[in-house]
Amino acid sequence: MKKLIIIFFVLIILCGCSKDNDIYEKNIYVMDTVINIKVYSEKDASDILEKIEELYNEYNILTDRYNSYDDTKNIYYINNILNVGEEVKLDYKLYDLINFSLEFSKKYDKVNIAMGNLIDVWKKYRDSASGIPSYEELNGISSISESDIILNDGNIIKLSDVKLDLGCIAKGYVTQLAGELLESNGFDKYIISAGGNIKVGKKYSSNPYKIGIQDPVDKNNIYKIVNVSNRSVVTSGGYERFYTWEGVDYSHIIDPDTLYPSNYMKSVTVIMEDSAYADFFSTYLFMIPISDGINFVNSNSNIEAIWYGLDGKIYTSSGFSNYE
Amino acid sequence: MVKYIHQVGLVIMNKNDIKLIVVIFVIVTLSIIFINIFKKTGSFAKVYYEDDLILKIDLSKDGNYKVNGYNGEVLIEVKDNKIRVDRENSPRHLCSKQGFIDSTTQTIVCLPNKIIIKIEGKDQELDGVVK
Numbered sequence: 001m002k003k004l005i006i007i008f009f010v011l012i013i014l015c016g017c018s019k020d021n022d023i024y025e026k027n028i029y030v031m032d033t034v035i036n037i038k039v040y041s042e043k044d045a046s047d048i049l050e051k052i053e054e055l056y057n058e059y060n061i062l063t064d065r066y067n068s069y070d071d072t073k074n075i076y077y078i079n080n081i082l083n084v085g086e087e088v089k090l091d092y093k094l095y096d097l098i099n100f101s102l103e104f105s106k107k108y109d110k111v112n113i114a115m116g117n118l119i120d121v122w123k124k125y126r127d128s129a130s131g132i133p134s135y136e137e138l139n140g141i142s143s144i145s146e147s148d149i150i151l152n153d154g155n156i157i158k159l160s161d162v163k164l165d166l167g168c169i170a171k172g173y174v175t176q177l178a179g180e181l182l183e184s185n186g187f188d189k190y191i192i193s194a195g196g197n198i199k200v201g202k203k204y205s206s207n208p209y210k211i212g213i214q215d216p217v218d219k220n221n222i223y224k225i226v227n228v229s230n231r232s233v234v235t236s237g238g239y240e241r242f243y244t245w246e247g248v249d250y251s252h253i254i255d256p257d258t259l260y261p262s263n264y265m266k267s268v269t270v271i272m273e274d275s276a277y278a279d280f281f282s283t284y285l286f287m288i289p290i291s292d293g294i295n296f297v298n299s300n301s302n303i304e305a306i307w308y309g310l311d312g313k314i315y316t317s318s319g320f321s322n323y324e
Numbered sequence: 325m326v327k328y329i330h331q332v333g334l335v336i337m338n339k340n341d342i343k344l345i346v347v348i349f350v351i352v353t354l355s356i357i358f359i360n361i362f363k364k365t366g367s368f369a370k371v372y373y374e375d376d377l378i379l380k381i382d383l384s385k386d387g388n389y390k391v392n393g394y395n396g397e398v399l400i401e402v403k404d405n406k407i408r409v410d411r412e413n414s415p416r417h418l419c420s421k422q423g424f425i426d427s428t429t430q431t432i433v434c435l436p437n438k439i440i441i442k443i444e445g446k447d448q449e450l451d452g453v454v455k
Contacts, residue, residue, distance in 0.1 A: 025375075026375055027372060027374060027375050027440060029374070029435065029438060032435070033433075033435075034433055034435070034440060191451055191452055193452045193453075195454075195455050196454055196455055197454070198452045198454050200451070200452075209451040209452065210449060210450050210451050211450065211451060211452050211453065211454060212429055212450045212452070212453040212454070213453070213454050214429070214453055214454065214455045219430075219455075220427060220429075220430065222429055222450070222453065225450065233454050234454065235454040235455065269454060
């Protein structure tokens with residue numbers, strides 16, 4: 001009898017080991033891409049996923065440059081309807097996002113959220129596949145100066161017909177908020193994938209999340225796999241965002257100083273905790289030479305990065321091996 | 325529960341008991357491995373419309389499939405373990421221009437049509453890919 005009891009409990013314990021979390025999944029179509037969210041949880045995550053979808057939809061509208069929405073003072077409104085010198089109250093969510101961005105770019109001036117006029121010129125050539133703009137045309141555009149944007153106690157004023165473009169931050173910023181919303185509701189095991197942008201929570205098994213970094217030259221290949229938990233992994237300059245003209249690749253990330261696309265590397269991938277900062281830093285690192293980037297990352301303990309050079313060489317920051 | 329586990333520790337076991345436990349342990353471990361291996365059969369593609377899984381396609385069989393996207397029919401072709409979108413209605417035809425895919429690291433996304441095709445299979449070891 002005692003033997004049977006032992007056997008019984010051995011079996012119970014073994015069964016207990018294989019208990020898995022359920023996976024709750026959602027695809028959200030916003031910001032010109034699809035955001036895939038997986039939550040690993042014993043309790044039902046359907047409701048929170050609905051809330052996350054609302055969050056993305058809300059910021060999708062607020063940061064939209066190309067469409068106006070009834071009664072919403074979004075980026076389209078600021079760029080195209082708001083008069084120069086006129087002061088208007090913004091939704092605090094958009095105000096906070098613009099404020100956060102301006103604070104960041106004060107320190108890292110290559111990052112600029114007021115480059116809409118410049119981006120539009122490049123977009124026009126890219127969409128019609130009609131060559132590249134001349135320096136005269138680029139030099140003749142209206143302001144791309146962030147100092148023409150004044151934030152004042154919830155209100156915004158523009159001092160010229162400067163145009164905002166939050167493309168380099170919106171996705172990372174909302175993804176950070178989405179992760180925080182999941183965690184504050186007790187869902188701490190999750191992965192949010194949005195193309196160049198992945199955020200993961202606590203590991204759902206004994207292993208950390210395995211994230212592949214796509215080869216920017218051969219898109220069928222993964223050139224590096226990183227093991228992460230509670231981290232954001234963000235790539236700038238992936239193959240998908242290039243425009244090729246007469247054999248030359250032009251990235252979609254444009255240097256506000258030269259007015260031309262940055263061309264120091266094929267891609268750079270940043271690993272850090274906060275997805276909004278990761279989005280910004282990957283853009284920043286894409287716009288400075290790799291050697292400067294390595295020095296910068298090595299002097300910051302909360303960032304690690306890997307670069308794919310123009311010559312195909314791979315460079316990593318000193319702490320990157322922790323993720324390999 | 326705590327009480328019983330405590331008792332287990334006090335039971336005096338002879339060699340046969342230990343053998344029996346080892347045998348059961350080995351059988352259970354082997355079954356778990358066995359189940360896990362056969363759970364993942366050959367690779368297949370999952371087709372989603374928005375959030376809903378609308379079609380699961382075995383990539384080992386060539387064939388043509390039709391699903392309804394946001395802008396109308398989306399034609400899917402499977403050939404030599406690869407899958408592509410053959411025809412669809414969208415302004416820039418990005419997803420039919422993408423061509424065949426055959427690895428779990430690739431995804432076909434037809435944004436205007438809200439159709440996503442993902443490959444899953446034996447070599448599914450990554451949780452995600454940054455592009």
